[in-house]
Amino acid sequence: MGGITMTRRGFAALAAAGALTGCARSGEVFEEVGADVAQSNFVEGYGPVADGEYLLPGVPSEYLEGVNRRSLVAYTGDQAPGVIEIDPFAKFLFFVNEDGSAWRYPIAVGRAGKTLRSTTTIRRKEEWPGWQPTANMLRREPEVYGPFANGIPGGLASPLGARGLYLYSGSRDTFYRIHGTNDLGSIGNSGSAGCIRLFNQDIIDLYDRVPLGTRVVIRTYEDSVRIEGEAMANRGMELPPKIVSPETIYGALEDSAG
Template identity: 65%
Template sequence: MPSRRSFLALTGSAALAACAPRPEDNPDDPVSRYGFTPVEGYEAMDDGGYHLPPVPPQYLEWPNRRQLVFYEGERAAGDIEIDPHAKFLYYILPDGTAWRYPIAVGRAGLALRGRTTIRQKKEWPGWTPTKNMLRTQPEVYGPFARGVPGGIASPLGARALYLYRGGKDSYFRIHGTNDLGSIGNSGSAGCIRLFNHDIIDLAARVSIPTEVYVRTEEDSLRLLGPEMTPRGVELPPRIVSPETIYGATEVAVEDPGV
């Protein structure tokens, strides 16, 4: 049963809603514009000259949204821990909590092990497939061989965090994505992907350098249990049209790896 305080809060919210203009009276109302009520933290936003629409609620069903949680792992404050099995990324805070972000783990991301270090972060980066991507899946990556410029169309999304190992670029990335349905699952492409709203939030918290650790399946099961580990499904390879999905590709860029 709701407490008196929560009941008053609910009735107050109802009163405010009753006084609000109807969607048809307000052209800026998100329900009129997007067809749904945005989830807090995933509303429409403007960033770097680009407009990001809100994330539709069907992609944000629990636990597929950014949450502040108690952290039960072993990493230090300021570190990042990636759980590729439960499909979460943790940014650890000094008070024993962590921001937990849902992620998608691509085929490249599944190969990420041990510890790496974030030594670069970029806003709205461009992307070029690696030679290995072009060799192993030419039907998927061939249309993008000349690169995709930074922006809404880029597979790296709104931000990219660049992981180094031993002082050298590992070509692993933590980055945004427009493929909303991939979050919480494993995919055929990409490294560690977040909703664009989440990678913007994460990148603002991350300093250079930041240590990144990958959780083992054994630790994931120990900490989260079989109801969370493993989580998601493996998505089949997709052949995408650069014109309809990513936009124009005629501008070559210098940043390999995704």
């Protein structure tokens, strides 16, 4: 696939594909959300990105209000430098630095991501990863995942976004992922499909910072309240499931390949 100029249909597919689950424990896909993205007046760090053969759209400022953007903050958690700590309640991911600071990224916590409890390790990193439902997903919910049995190739329409960090327990793939998303409205919220999702601009930034072997620790609700405060520990809302037709995704792939 060469350089891509996205049509209105293509942007709609990006928003829809962003909500397909990249994990094996969830069962929702999202309806088409079409929007032309203005290419000016972006928050610093969230404008359009030329990434290899892809032109990644910018993130409109309405999705970046308050704490819902990447920040370098004083780290007040309990983890050592070089660790990723995920707070699924305050909807933050922290990458802890040596100097007592941390990069804080807003996240979306999918239904699968909310079941992540144990400490894991990043054993695999992929740029523009493709996605395919697992055999278990196809068996449990064929009406949802059957149309996507052949998978979605890596690229702008992939549900895993621009980057994927694959979490392992020892040598075993947990099927949990930290990955990008095109479902911009999900960031800062929970209840959507998928695992732990970031704006694509943020997952690119995080991907470049973390090496293989990085530990990923999940913060408890009690620690979230203690560290972030009760209000922040209850940030966001539960998002209802929506449905997207496979024609939306595969049609946009055909458009972009043409």
